Amino acid sequence: MISENLVSLRKEIPENVTLVAVSKTKPIEALEEAYRAGQRHFGENKVQELVAKYEKLPKDINWHLIGHLQTNKVKYVAPFVHLIHAVDSEKLLIEIDKQAHKNNRIIDVLLQFHIAQEDTKFGLSMGECKLLLKNSTSFLNTRIIGVMGMASFVDDEDQIRNEFKTLRNIFNELKSQYFGDAPYFSTISMGMSGDYSLAIEEGSTMVRVGSAIFGTR
Numbered sequence: 001m002i003s004e005n006l007v008s009l010r011k012e013i014p015e016n017v018t019l020v021a022v023s024k025t026k027p028i029e030a031l032e033e034a035y036r037a038g039q040r041h042f043g044e045n046k047v048q049e050l051v052a053k054y055e056k057l058p059k060d061i062n063w064h065l066i067g068h069l070q071t072n073k074v075k076y077v078a079p080f081v082h083l084i085h086a087v088d089s090e091k092l093l094i095e096i097d098k099q100a101h102k103n104n105r106i107i108d109v110l111l112q113f114h115i116a117q118e119d120t121k122f123g124l125s126m127g128e129c130k131l132l133l134k135n136s137t138s139f140l141n142t143r144i145i146g147v148m149g150m151a152s153f154v155d156d157e158d159q160i161r162n163e164f165k166t167l168r169n170i171f172n173e174l175k176s177q178y179f180g181d182a183p184y185f186s187t188i189s190m191g192m193s194g195d196y197s198l199a200i201e202e203g204s205t206m207v208r209v210g211s212a213i214f215g216t217r
């Protein structure tokens with residue numbers, strides 16, 4: 001099942017779009033099946049679960065932390081995490097930079113933006129982001145490679161599309177104002193099982209797909 005789902009997803013997703021298999025709550029065996037089918041990018045939203053799975057699975061997996069990250073937990077993922085998707089405060093960025101330095105590495109991160117109508121979702125506003133970027137040149141062990149966002153959980157396609165457009169516009173604005181000479185600033189992480197096609201149409205370069213690969217949680 002899992003490998004078949006991956007095969008059909010890969011047919012749908014353009015080559016330049018990274019497929020992150022969101023494996024939260026799923027057992028090791030499910031991740032192993034995806035791994036055998038060639039999947040190398042996995043996403044988890046809880047630090048403890050991410051670390052436990054990292055320890056058990058092959059070391060050529062790229063681990064994405066896609067959920068909200070508390071500063072006191074950064075140290076557990078800093079030695080190995082491939083990409084942190086949900087940076088939503090300067091405080092968090094400072095801690096990631098510190099832990100990356102301790103581990104003698106540079107950690108890639110995305111800035112999470114609040115694009116959904118619902119006010120429960122985490123994320124920066126443009127104003128908060130600009131304050132954060134003002135000081136970001138002092139972060140030598142962190143590399144901001146793009147943006148991430150989640151659309152509202154609604155059926156209204158136009159609304160979802162508009163929220164993705166908003167994130168795309170934010171990306172373009174940041175690129176031109178702050179990252180013009182930084183080719184690595186190139187990632188727009190948006191789109192999940194229910195809306196990845198819309199997200200790709202609106203410029204996503206990275207989709208985070210869980211239930212469409214592993215089944216419902």
Ligand SMILES: *Cc1c(COP(=O)(O)O)cnc(C)c1O
Pocket residue numbers: 022024045066067150191192193194208209210211212
């Ligand atoms: C769970 C989760 C996903 C994947 O959701 P599905 O609907 O199962 O594809 C994507 N992004 C984030 C941040 C998540 O927490």
